[in-house]
Amino acid sequence: MTTIPPTGTNYGSQGAANASGGMLDTDQFLNLLVSQLKNQNPTDPTDTNQLLNQMVSYASYGQQEQTSATLENISQTLDGIASALALLIQEKQS
Numbered sequence: 144m145t146t147i148p149p150t151g152t153n154y155g156s157q158g159a160a161n162a163s164g165g166m167l168d169t170d171q172f173l174n175l176l177v178s179q180l181k182n183q184n185p186t187d188p189t190d191t192n193q194l195l196n197q198m199v200s201y202a203s204y205g206q207q208e209q210t211s212a213t214l215e216n217i218s219q220t221l222d223g224i225a226s227a228l229a230l231l232i233q234e235k236q237s
Contacts, residue, residue, distance in 0.1 A: 172201050 176198075 169205070 179194075
């Protein structure tokens with residue numbers, strides 16, 4: 144995931160720590176977004192294109208997480224099927 148860079152605004156210790164190093168969950172992202180909008184400098188607001196890119200990046204990350212979880216489930220199912228087939232082949236040979 145592309146982390147959301149701070150824009151010079153103090154988001155509090157938790158928000159800043161998450162923005163600089165970790166991944167954000169949905170609630171943290173929305174809290175950070177609201178804080179960013181509340182605390183931006185009115186004479187120099189955040190570029191709307193940058194804000195939109197951040198939101199799209201987060202949405203893409205969410206979909207990638209779902210895809211990864213789905214692929215993991217498929218992998219586990221295929222592993223189970225392969226194990227069952229191996230047992231059937233082994234029983235048939237005996």
